[in-house]
Amino acid sequence: MNGPLRRLSVVVALLLGSLLLSTTWVQFVNAGEISAGQGNVREVYREFGRERGPIVVGGDPVAVSTEVGGDYRFLREYPAGPLYAHATGYYSIVYGTSGIERTNNDVLAGTADALFYSRIGQILTGEDPSGGSVQLTLDPAVQQAAAEALGDQRGAVIALEPATGRVLAMVSSPSYDPDRLSSHDLGDVREAWEELNADEGRPLENRALSGRLYPPGSVFKIVTAAAALESGDYTPETELPGGAELDLPLTDATLPNYGRRPCEADGTTTLADAMRTSCNPAFGQIGIDLGAEAIREQAAEIGYLADLDIPLPVTPATVPGDLNAPQSAQAAIGQFDVRVAPIHIAMTSAAVANDGLVMTPQLVRSIRGPDLQVVEDIQPEPLSTAFSPETAAALTDMMVSVVEDGTGTAAQIPGVQVAGKTGTAQTGNDTDPHAWFTSFAPADDPQVAVAVVVENGGDLGSETSGGRVAAPVARAVMEAVLAR
Template identity: 45%
Template sequence: MTRYIRRAAAFCVLLLVALLVNTAWLQVLQAPSYGGNPANRRPTIARYERPRGQILVGGRAVTGSRDTGEQLRYERTYTDGPLYAPVTGFASQRYGTTFLEHAEDAVLSGTDPLVAGLPLFAAGPRARPAGGDVVTTIDPGAQRAAFDGLGGRKGAVAAVEPTTGRILALVSTPSYDPAELSGNGPAVAAAWARLTADPDQPLLNRAVRQTYPPGSTFKVVTAAAALEAGVVRDLDARTWSPDPYRLPGSTTRLVNEGEGCRNASLRHAFEWSCNTVFAKLGVDVGAEAMKETAERFGFNDSGLRIPFWVAPSTFDASADRAQLALSSIGQFNTRATPLQMAMVAAAVAAGGQVPTPYLVERTVRPGGGVVSAAGSRPLRQVMGPATAARLRELMCDVVTDGTGGNAAIPGAIVGGKTGTAQHGVGNSGTPYAWFVSWAQGARDLSPRVAVAVVVEDAAARRGDISGGGTAAPIARAVMEAVLRTPPAP
């Protein structure tokens, strides 16, 4: 009898061991395949069982969560959705996440271990903490001024604080309401189909994901290269530049929209945007020096994150001298995002140094504890302080005496550069109207804001040398909004 009991006990132990082995096999070795199985809805249900954290602008939440009472319980909501869409992106139960909703998803969804007060006890979806909040650097007044200034036109605005790299405005139009994509029903699918089929591409973030020929605004970079290389030593000396200028090794003649560019000084050429002068300066500086200067400003950098990815701005110096001349006036293969051109203006405003731009000031736990903070940003030396001072002088001249008068702000020091970029087959497209600028208030020790504006469908006349009539007023409104705001502590 005892022998049968021992056998039964051994069999029970064997069954228990088999059960434990099978459980371990399922829970440890097979868990990834089950977790990633499209038929497994448990991770998705867990993801939406709690409210998502907030994205804050100027201390106010511009996002929220709505209890639908359905299996995927909480759905994302947005305040002023079209205004902040280039910043927040969307968080969709059907189409995933973009921009800050994607880059900061771990904090917002509460899956980041640092969001929980006691991470070791936060394992598993049942113990998942509420989402943390993301505090942005955006100035709500500047954002609104940029959005209203663009109106219904296609274009973008980027504004940064020159000394810190804080992004103060990031606007792209036409925009869309991210709330239309939040759920997973038929209305969301219809909105997605409409937005993706729209030829104006409202889902495209033109401020950071679209590159344009920067046109004459790139002459800031070319002027810096010429001054740093010693090709120009006196702002008022003649540059010995013919008008028209025959591109080296070709029969193509480059001309100017305005008068007085023949042998013009750098000051006059900068004020009135003489193509011939700057094309020749680019050739005189040389391909390598032009490329090095452009890259110090941030061109050809494919690794910029703010925290989401920014399309690289490009300067190609590998072509022949004729093409180098065109690249040096912001045409040919030279391409830039509005954020990149805002950083060009910021480098001048900040005395030749430029910090890495950033959009997130800090992330915080639901209780208010800081998870991470931006802190001080590394500085990149773009040019010498003397060169920056001379460029500030030139940019101020553009506003006071040149093509950028529409950007002037009473009582403030404003520097700017206008630009009209040709594009399309045979330059047949409507020129892009550009303006880059910076402003310093009467009581400020240094410039407070640098701005870049591009308008794709500007109604600018060909006779206009630059985008001063279309883009400059938008930049002025953004700069005024920032100067009215007390400086950040």
């Protein structure tokens, strides 16, 4: 009799132990995951029943919570609509979060460690819990100027403050209205989501930072020129091929100049003049002589290959290093398999403007508690030294000549010396080329570095060039910064 009782007691003990273990696992180990699950209606009610902190640009909220009552007590609203959509992101009952709403969710929800004392104060005073605020680095006038200048053309604009890395403008076109995804009418939200995802213009994609990368074309020649100068084998006066095309080794193919016109009448040019006229044969020869790996290493020094979070994620560029001579020539002019986001090109101009020092791009300026007291002030941080001040000075002179009497004259600003570089990038898929322009100003006291890409030529289509389409957009952004 004792035997069966002992066996039964062992079984009961095992069952009780299993029950205790599973309960402990659910309540403690797995509690966070269960609580955060999209199917947890109680958690959704709790989040929307708490006032979420605002996202602020220039002192004005661009994302704010409004009390509306009902099961979801607060409604997230975006007063500026599409203008800041790719910065703020959306806060949706159905589809979660994106943008700053996601990367800084703990601050906005009031759960961040930095807001601990604010939460204690709210408990002691009996106040309803509320989140902190996130102050962005964006400048309202510069953001507006960028959006208006780009207009309905597909593409992106990003502007950086060279000395700090702060993002002054970030526009991706087409954009979208986050209010449509934050609605409490779940049917409308789902309809909007399906519509946005079906749109061939990809409005939810932040073209300035991530998603599908672009061939940069000739704006990448700044990187190639930097690699050449840093090698010690080149100066701005080094002579290079300047004919209508460059014979490529290992193949019968050639690398033609834009329009198949010679860069110089005598078939020879200098590095400085090759930058001014955007001479493909000259830069192709540099690519052959230096090799793709040297150019890749230079791009890496600028931050092209880094996993950046600003705090929005940046897709690393693709800059291949293991290439043969013809491929290296193509890569040196920003073609072949070179792919970048506009922020990489803006960082390149910012590095030139900042004597070769690359500052980490940053979209958040400060974090404030519910009482508006600053709990974290985001300070500028160096990312890397891309090249020497001497190389930066030589590149600046070259880029100034591009705007003064080269391919970028459309970026000229009266009374201001502008440094810039044009680019017209072949897409390789039978569509019109992309138009690029990057610049900084004033050249002798840089306040802003800009990169602009207009997809498939924008309004000009096959007749496009970076100087005609993208340079005027960059000029409008620079003027807005200089007018502050």
